[in-house]
Amino acid sequence: MFKLYLDPGHGGSDTGTVGNGLQEKNLTLDIALRIRNLLVNNYPDIKVMMSRTSDVARSLEERTDEANAWGADYYLSIHINGYNGSVNGYEDFIHNSLSNASETAEYRDIIHEEVMKVNNLFDRGRKKANFHVLRETKMPALLTENGFIDNDSDAAKLKDPNWLQKVAQGHVNGLVKVFDLKSNPQQDIHRVIVDGVQVGSYAENQNVLEEVRRHLKTAKTIVVEKV
Ligand SMILES: [Zn+2]
Structure with a gap:
Protein backbone atom coordinates (compact mmCIF):
# COMPACT_ATOMS: atom_id res chain seq x y z
CA MET A 1 0.00 0.00 0.00
CA PHE A 2 1.50 3.28 -1.19
CA LYS A 3 0.57 6.32 0.91
CA LEU A 4 0.67 9.69 -0.81
CA TYR A 5 0.30 12.94 1.10
CA LEU A 6 -1.00 15.43 -1.45
CA ASP A 7 -0.71 19.09 -0.54
CA PRO A 8 -2.50 21.82 -2.54
CA GLY A 9 -0.61 24.99 -1.61
CA HIS A 10 -2.23 27.87 0.30
CA GLY A 11 -6.01 28.11 0.95
CA GLY A 12 -8.54 30.20 2.84
CA SER A 13 -7.27 33.70 3.62
CA ASP A 14 -3.91 32.76 2.07
CA THR A 15 -4.58 33.10 -1.66
CA GLY A 16 -1.00 32.46 -2.72
CA THR A 17 0.08 34.38 -5.79
CA VAL A 18 -2.57 36.12 -7.91
CA GLY A 19 -2.83 37.47 -11.45
CA ASN A 20 -4.95 37.50 -14.60
CA GLY A 21 -8.08 37.05 -12.47
CA LEU A 22 -6.68 33.83 -11.00
CA GLN A 23 -5.75 32.86 -7.45
CA GLU A 24 -3.08 30.26 -6.79
CA LYS A 25 -5.05 28.56 -3.97
CA ASN A 26 -7.89 27.61 -6.34
CA LEU A 27 -5.60 26.24 -9.05
CA THR A 28 -3.51 24.15 -6.64
CA LEU A 29 -6.70 22.60 -5.22
CA ASP A 30 -8.11 21.95 -8.70
CA ILE A 31 -4.94 20.16 -9.88
CA ALA A 32 -4.57 18.22 -6.61
CA LEU A 33 -8.18 16.97 -6.71
CA ARG A 34 -7.62 15.82 -10.29
CA ILE A 35 -4.47 13.96 -9.21
CA ARG A 36 -6.33 12.30 -6.33
CA ASN A 37 -9.23 11.24 -8.56
CA LEU A 38 -6.96 9.78 -11.22
CA LEU A 39 -5.05 7.82 -8.58
CA VAL A 40 -7.94 6.46 -6.51
CA ASN A 41 -10.06 5.60 -9.56
CA ASN A 42 -7.33 3.71 -11.38
CA TYR A 43 -4.87 2.32 -8.83
CA PRO A 44 -6.18 0.01 -6.12
CA ASP A 45 -3.19 -0.18 -3.78
CA ILE A 46 -2.88 3.47 -2.92
CA LYS A 47 -4.06 5.77 -0.16
CA VAL A 48 -4.18 9.52 -0.67
CA MET A 49 -4.41 11.98 2.20
CA MET A 50 -4.83 15.65 1.30
CA SER A 51 -3.84 18.67 3.39
CA ARG A 52 -7.15 20.20 2.28
CA THR A 53 -10.01 19.32 -0.06
CA SER A 54 -11.72 22.72 0.09
CA ASP A 55 -10.84 26.40 0.41
CA VAL A 56 -9.55 26.37 3.99
CA ALA A 57 -6.38 27.72 5.60
CA ARG A 58 -3.88 25.24 7.02
CA SER A 59 -0.51 26.13 8.44
CA LEU A 60 2.63 24.60 7.00
CA GLU A 61 3.28 22.92 10.38
CA GLU A 62 -0.16 21.30 10.36
CA ARG A 63 0.48 19.91 6.90
CA THR A 64 3.87 18.40 7.60
CA ASP A 65 2.88 17.17 11.08
CA GLU A 66 -0.10 15.38 9.54
CA ALA A 67 1.99 13.74 6.81
CA ASN A 68 4.62 12.64 9.34
CA ALA A 69 2.05 11.26 11.82
CA TRP A 70 0.28 9.36 9.03
CA GLY A 71 3.56 7.85 7.85
CA ALA A 72 3.22 8.96 4.24
CA ASP A 73 5.57 7.39 1.69
CA TYR A 74 5.74 10.56 -0.37
CA TYR A 75 4.86 14.23 0.04
CA LEU A 76 3.75 16.09 -3.08
CA SER A 77 3.02 19.80 -2.84
CA ILE A 78 1.34 21.58 -5.75
CA HIS A 79 1.94 25.29 -6.39
CA ILE A 80 1.65 27.98 -9.04
CA ASN A 81 4.38 30.57 -9.49
CA GLY A 82 4.22 34.33 -9.76
CA TYR A 83 6.80 37.04 -10.36
CA ASN A 84 6.54 40.16 -12.51
CA GLY A 85 4.59 38.95 -15.53
CA SER A 86 7.60 38.47 -17.79
CA VAL A 87 8.75 35.13 -16.40
CA ASN A 88 7.11 31.84 -17.40
CA GLY A 89 7.53 28.09 -17.12
CA TYR A 90 7.62 25.06 -14.85
CA GLU A 91 10.11 24.24 -12.10
CA ASP A 92 10.22 21.93 -9.13
CA PHE A 93 12.05 21.79 -5.81
CA ILE A 94 13.57 19.29 -3.42
CA HIS A 95 15.26 20.27 -0.16
CA ASN A 96 18.61 22.00 -0.56
CA SER A 97 20.40 19.58 1.79
CA LEU A 98 19.90 16.72 -0.70
CA SER A 99 22.40 15.57 -3.30
CA ASN A 100 21.49 14.92 -6.91
CA ALA A 101 22.16 11.23 -6.24
CA SER A 102 19.62 11.05 -3.40
CA GLU A 103 16.48 8.95 -3.65
CA THR A 104 14.40 12.12 -3.44
CA ALA A 105 16.30 13.61 -6.40
CA GLU A 106 15.87 10.40 -8.38
CA TYR A 107 12.12 10.45 -7.80
CA ARG A 108 12.00 14.10 -8.71
CA ASP A 109 13.86 13.54 -11.98
CA ILE A 110 11.25 11.03 -13.12
CA ILE A 111 8.26 13.17 -12.12
CA HIS A 112 9.88 16.26 -13.66
CA GLU A 113 10.26 14.43 -16.97
CA GLU A 114 6.67 13.12 -16.97
CA VAL A 115 5.16 16.52 -16.10
CA MET A 116 7.25 18.27 -18.75
CA LYS A 117 6.02 15.79 -21.40
CA VAL A 118 2.45 17.05 -21.06
CA ASN A 119 2.42 20.64 -19.75
CA ASN A 120 3.77 22.49 -22.80
CA LEU A 121 5.60 24.94 -20.52
CA PHE A 122 9.14 26.29 -20.63
CA ASP A 123 11.44 24.10 -18.50
CA ARG A 124 12.96 26.26 -15.75
CA GLY A 125 14.73 23.26 -14.33
CA ARG A 126 15.15 21.10 -11.26
CA LYS A 127 15.84 23.23 -8.22
CA LYS A 128 16.53 23.06 -4.50
CA ALA A 129 15.25 25.26 -1.69
CA ASN A 130 14.88 25.34 2.08
CA PHE A 131 11.05 25.35 2.03
CA HIS A 132 9.23 24.22 5.18
CA VAL A 133 7.36 21.36 3.51
CA LEU A 134 10.60 20.00 2.04
CA ARG A 135 12.61 20.42 5.26
CA GLU A 136 10.11 19.23 7.90
CA THR A 137 8.86 16.11 6.12
CA LYS A 138 10.30 12.75 7.17
CA MET A 139 9.57 11.18 3.76
CA PRO A 140 10.84 12.16 0.30
CA ALA A 141 9.13 15.39 -0.71
CA LEU A 142 8.64 17.38 -3.91
CA LEU A 143 7.13 20.79 -4.59
CA THR A 144 6.07 21.60 -8.16
CA GLU A 145 5.48 25.13 -9.51
CA ASN A 146 3.15 24.79 -12.47
CA GLY A 147 3.46 27.97 -14.51
CA PHE A 148 3.34 31.68 -13.64
CA ILE A 149 -0.07 33.10 -12.82
CA ASP A 150 0.88 36.65 -13.83
CA ASN A 151 2.32 35.65 -17.20
CA ASP A 152 -0.24 35.95 -20.00
CA SER A 153 0.84 32.82 -21.86
CA ASP A 154 0.97 30.59 -18.76
CA ALA A 155 -2.28 32.08 -17.39
CA ALA A 156 -4.12 31.17 -20.60
CA LYS A 157 -3.13 27.55 -19.92
CA LEU A 158 -4.06 27.81 -16.24
CA LYS A 159 -7.58 28.86 -17.31
CA ASP A 160 -8.04 25.71 -19.44
CA PRO A 161 -9.52 22.69 -17.59
CA ASN A 162 -8.07 20.35 -20.23
CA TRP A 163 -4.60 21.67 -19.48
CA LEU A 164 -5.13 21.29 -15.72
CA GLN A 165 -6.15 17.68 -16.34
CA LYS A 166 -2.99 17.07 -18.39
CA VAL A 167 -0.83 18.52 -15.64
CA ALA A 168 -2.56 16.24 -13.12
CA GLN A 169 -2.03 13.26 -15.43
CA GLY A 170 1.66 14.17 -15.77
CA HIS A 171 2.12 14.08 -12.00
CA VAL A 172 0.25 10.75 -11.87
CA ASN A 173 2.39 9.29 -14.67
CA GLY A 174 5.48 10.23 -12.69
CA LEU A 175 4.16 8.69 -9.47
CA VAL A 176 3.17 5.51 -11.33
CA LYS A 177 6.73 5.17 -12.67
CA VAL A 178 8.50 6.01 -9.42
CA PHE A 179 6.41 3.80 -7.17
CA ASP A 180 5.57 1.12 -9.75
CA LEU A 181 1.82 1.52 -9.20
CA LYS A 182 -0.36 -1.14 -10.82
CA SER A 183 -3.62 -0.07 -12.40
CA ASN A 184 -6.93 -1.84 -11.82
CA PRO A 185 -7.21 -5.05 -13.82
CA GLN A 186 -9.41 -4.84 -16.90
CA GLN A 187 -13.03 -5.21 -15.82
CA ASP A 188 -15.16 -8.10 -17.00
CA ILE A 189 -17.72 -7.40 -19.71
ZN1 LIG B 1 2.61 28.71 -3.63
Whole structure:
Protein backbone atom coordinates (compact mmCIF):
# COMPACT_ATOMS: atom_id res chain seq x y z
CA MET A 1 0.00 0.00 0.00
CA PHE A 2 1.50 3.28 -1.19
CA LYS A 3 0.57 6.32 0.91
CA LEU A 4 0.67 9.69 -0.81
CA TYR A 5 0.30 12.94 1.10
CA LEU A 6 -1.00 15.43 -1.45
CA ASP A 7 -0.71 19.09 -0.54
CA PRO A 8 -2.50 21.82 -2.54
CA GLY A 9 -0.61 24.99 -1.61
CA HIS A 10 -2.23 27.87 0.30
CA GLY A 11 -6.01 28.11 0.95
CA GLY A 12 -8.54 30.20 2.84
CA SER A 13 -7.27 33.70 3.62
CA ASP A 14 -3.91 32.76 2.07
CA THR A 15 -4.58 33.10 -1.66
CA GLY A 16 -1.00 32.46 -2.72
CA THR A 17 0.08 34.38 -5.79
CA VAL A 18 -2.57 36.12 -7.91
CA GLY A 19 -2.83 37.47 -11.45
CA ASN A 20 -4.95 37.50 -14.60
CA GLY A 21 -8.08 37.05 -12.47
CA LEU A 22 -6.68 33.83 -11.00
CA GLN A 23 -5.75 32.86 -7.45
CA GLU A 24 -3.08 30.26 -6.79
CA LYS A 25 -5.05 28.56 -3.97
CA ASN A 26 -7.89 27.61 -6.34
CA LEU A 27 -5.60 26.24 -9.05
CA THR A 28 -3.51 24.15 -6.64
CA LEU A 29 -6.70 22.60 -5.22
CA ASP A 30 -8.11 21.95 -8.70
CA ILE A 31 -4.94 20.16 -9.88
CA ALA A 32 -4.57 18.22 -6.61
CA LEU A 33 -8.18 16.97 -6.71
CA ARG A 34 -7.62 15.82 -10.29
CA ILE A 35 -4.47 13.96 -9.21
CA ARG A 36 -6.33 12.30 -6.33
CA ASN A 37 -9.23 11.24 -8.56
CA LEU A 38 -6.96 9.78 -11.22
CA LEU A 39 -5.05 7.82 -8.58
CA VAL A 40 -7.94 6.46 -6.51
CA ASN A 41 -10.06 5.60 -9.56
CA ASN A 42 -7.33 3.71 -11.38
CA TYR A 43 -4.87 2.32 -8.83
CA PRO A 44 -6.18 0.01 -6.12
CA ASP A 45 -3.19 -0.18 -3.78
CA ILE A 46 -2.88 3.47 -2.92
CA LYS A 47 -4.06 5.77 -0.16
CA VAL A 48 -4.18 9.52 -0.67
CA MET A 49 -4.41 11.98 2.20
CA MET A 50 -4.83 15.65 1.30
CA SER A 51 -3.84 18.67 3.39
CA ARG A 52 -7.15 20.20 2.28
CA THR A 53 -10.01 19.32 -0.06
CA SER A 54 -11.72 22.72 0.09
CA ASP A 55 -10.84 26.40 0.41
CA VAL A 56 -9.55 26.37 3.99
CA ALA A 57 -6.38 27.72 5.60
CA ARG A 58 -3.88 25.24 7.02
CA SER A 59 -0.51 26.13 8.44
CA LEU A 60 2.63 24.60 7.00
CA GLU A 61 3.28 22.92 10.38
CA GLU A 62 -0.16 21.30 10.36
CA ARG A 63 0.48 19.91 6.90
CA THR A 64 3.87 18.40 7.60
CA ASP A 65 2.88 17.17 11.08
CA GLU A 66 -0.10 15.38 9.54
CA ALA A 67 1.99 13.74 6.81
CA ASN A 68 4.62 12.64 9.34
CA ALA A 69 2.05 11.26 11.82
CA TRP A 70 0.28 9.36 9.03
CA GLY A 71 3.56 7.85 7.85
CA ALA A 72 3.22 8.96 4.24
CA ASP A 73 5.57 7.39 1.69
CA TYR A 74 5.74 10.56 -0.37
CA TYR A 75 4.86 14.23 0.04
CA LEU A 76 3.75 16.09 -3.08
CA SER A 77 3.02 19.80 -2.84
CA ILE A 78 1.34 21.58 -5.75
CA HIS A 79 1.94 25.29 -6.39
CA ILE A 80 1.65 27.98 -9.04
CA ASN A 81 4.38 30.57 -9.49
CA GLY A 82 4.22 34.33 -9.76
CA TYR A 83 6.80 37.04 -10.36
CA ASN A 84 6.54 40.16 -12.51
CA GLY A 85 4.59 38.95 -15.53
CA SER A 86 7.60 38.47 -17.79
CA VAL A 87 8.75 35.13 -16.40
CA ASN A 88 7.11 31.84 -17.40
CA GLY A 89 7.53 28.09 -17.12
CA TYR A 90 7.62 25.06 -14.85
CA GLU A 91 10.11 24.24 -12.10
CA ASP A 92 10.22 21.93 -9.13
CA PHE A 93 12.05 21.79 -5.81
CA ILE A 94 13.57 19.29 -3.42
CA HIS A 95 15.26 20.27 -0.16
CA ASN A 96 18.61 22.00 -0.56
CA SER A 97 20.40 19.58 1.79
CA LEU A 98 19.90 16.72 -0.70
CA SER A 99 22.40 15.57 -3.30
CA ASN A 100 21.49 14.92 -6.91
CA ALA A 101 22.16 11.23 -6.24
CA SER A 102 19.62 11.05 -3.40
CA GLU A 103 16.48 8.95 -3.65
CA THR A 104 14.40 12.12 -3.44
CA ALA A 105 16.30 13.61 -6.40
CA GLU A 106 15.87 10.40 -8.38
CA TYR A 107 12.12 10.45 -7.80
CA ARG A 108 12.00 14.10 -8.71
CA ASP A 109 13.86 13.54 -11.98
CA ILE A 110 11.25 11.03 -13.12
CA ILE A 111 8.26 13.17 -12.12
CA HIS A 112 9.88 16.26 -13.66
CA GLU A 113 10.26 14.43 -16.97
CA GLU A 114 6.67 13.12 -16.97
CA VAL A 115 5.16 16.52 -16.10
CA MET A 116 7.25 18.27 -18.75
CA LYS A 117 6.02 15.79 -21.40
CA VAL A 118 2.45 17.05 -21.06
CA ASN A 119 2.42 20.64 -19.75
CA ASN A 120 3.77 22.49 -22.80
CA LEU A 121 5.60 24.94 -20.52
CA PHE A 122 9.14 26.29 -20.63
CA ASP A 123 11.44 24.10 -18.50
CA ARG A 124 12.96 26.26 -15.75
CA GLY A 125 14.73 23.26 -14.33
CA ARG A 126 15.15 21.10 -11.26
CA LYS A 127 15.84 23.23 -8.22
CA LYS A 128 16.53 23.06 -4.50
CA ALA A 129 15.25 25.26 -1.69
CA ASN A 130 14.88 25.34 2.08
CA PHE A 131 11.05 25.35 2.03
CA HIS A 132 9.23 24.22 5.18
CA VAL A 133 7.36 21.36 3.51
CA LEU A 134 10.60 20.00 2.04
CA ARG A 135 12.61 20.42 5.26
CA GLU A 136 10.11 19.23 7.90
CA THR A 137 8.86 16.11 6.12
CA LYS A 138 10.30 12.75 7.17
CA MET A 139 9.57 11.18 3.76
CA PRO A 140 10.84 12.16 0.30
CA ALA A 141 9.13 15.39 -0.71
CA LEU A 142 8.64 17.38 -3.91
CA LEU A 143 7.13 20.79 -4.59
CA THR A 144 6.07 21.60 -8.16
CA GLU A 145 5.48 25.13 -9.51
CA ASN A 146 3.15 24.79 -12.47
CA GLY A 147 3.46 27.97 -14.51
CA PHE A 148 3.34 31.68 -13.64
CA ILE A 149 -0.07 33.10 -12.82
CA ASP A 150 0.88 36.65 -13.83
CA ASN A 151 2.32 35.65 -17.20
CA ASP A 152 -0.24 35.95 -20.00
CA SER A 153 0.84 32.82 -21.86
CA ASP A 154 0.97 30.59 -18.76
CA ALA A 155 -2.28 32.08 -17.39
CA ALA A 156 -4.12 31.17 -20.60
CA LYS A 157 -3.13 27.55 -19.92
CA LEU A 158 -4.06 27.81 -16.24
CA LYS A 159 -7.58 28.86 -17.31
CA ASP A 160 -8.04 25.71 -19.44
CA PRO A 161 -9.52 22.69 -17.59
CA ASN A 162 -8.07 20.35 -20.23
CA TRP A 163 -4.60 21.67 -19.48
CA LEU A 164 -5.13 21.29 -15.72
CA GLN A 165 -6.15 17.68 -16.34
CA LYS A 166 -2.99 17.07 -18.39
CA VAL A 167 -0.83 18.52 -15.64
CA ALA A 168 -2.56 16.24 -13.12
CA GLN A 169 -2.03 13.26 -15.43
CA GLY A 170 1.66 14.17 -15.77
CA HIS A 171 2.12 14.08 -12.00
CA VAL A 172 0.25 10.75 -11.87
CA ASN A 173 2.39 9.29 -14.67
CA GLY A 174 5.48 10.23 -12.69
CA LEU A 175 4.16 8.69 -9.47
CA VAL A 176 3.17 5.51 -11.33
CA LYS A 177 6.73 5.17 -12.67
CA VAL A 178 8.50 6.01 -9.42
CA PHE A 179 6.41 3.80 -7.17
CA ASP A 180 5.57 1.12 -9.75
CA LEU A 181 1.82 1.52 -9.20
CA LYS A 182 -0.36 -1.14 -10.82
CA SER A 183 -3.62 -0.07 -12.40
CA ASN A 184 -6.93 -1.84 -11.82
CA PRO A 185 -7.21 -5.05 -13.82
CA GLN A 186 -9.41 -4.84 -16.90
CA GLN A 187 -13.03 -5.21 -15.82
CA ASP A 188 -15.16 -8.10 -17.00
CA ILE A 189 -17.72 -7.40 -19.71
CA HIS A 190 -21.24 -8.73 -19.21
CA ARG A 191 -23.90 -9.16 -21.91
CA VAL A 192 -27.53 -8.75 -20.96
CA ILE A 193 -29.82 -10.98 -23.05
CA VAL A 194 -33.58 -10.44 -22.74
CA ASP A 195 -35.90 -13.11 -24.22
CA GLY A 196 -33.08 -14.27 -26.46
CA VAL A 197 -32.08 -10.78 -27.69
CA GLN A 198 -28.92 -9.04 -26.53
CA VAL A 199 -29.90 -5.59 -25.26
CA GLY A 200 -26.50 -4.44 -24.08
CA SER A 201 -23.00 -5.28 -22.92
CA TYR A 202 -21.35 -3.42 -20.07
CA ALA A 203 -18.12 -3.18 -18.12
CA GLU A 204 -19.73 -1.46 -15.14
CA ASN A 205 -21.75 -3.71 -12.80
CA GLN A 206 -24.11 -0.83 -12.15
CA ASN A 207 -25.04 -0.64 -15.83
CA VAL A 208 -25.69 -4.40 -15.97
CA LEU A 209 -28.03 -4.16 -13.00
CA GLU A 210 -29.87 -1.16 -14.41
CA GLU A 211 -30.45 -2.98 -17.71
CA VAL A 212 -31.83 -5.97 -15.82
CA ARG A 213 -34.10 -3.71 -13.77
CA ARG A 214 -35.45 -2.04 -16.91
CA HIS A 215 -36.63 -5.40 -18.30
CA LEU A 216 -37.55 -7.18 -15.08
CA LYS A 217 -41.31 -6.62 -15.31
CA THR A 218 -41.80 -7.45 -18.99
CA ALA A 219 -39.19 -10.12 -19.73
CA LYS A 220 -39.71 -13.86 -19.54
CA THR A 221 -36.02 -14.60 -19.32
CA ILE A 222 -33.06 -12.37 -18.60
CA VAL A 223 -29.59 -13.85 -19.07
CA VAL A 224 -26.44 -12.13 -17.81
CA GLU A 225 -23.48 -13.69 -19.55
CA LYS A 226 -19.78 -12.98 -19.02
CA VAL A 227 -18.10 -12.30 -22.38
ZN1 LIG B 1 2.61 28.71 -3.63
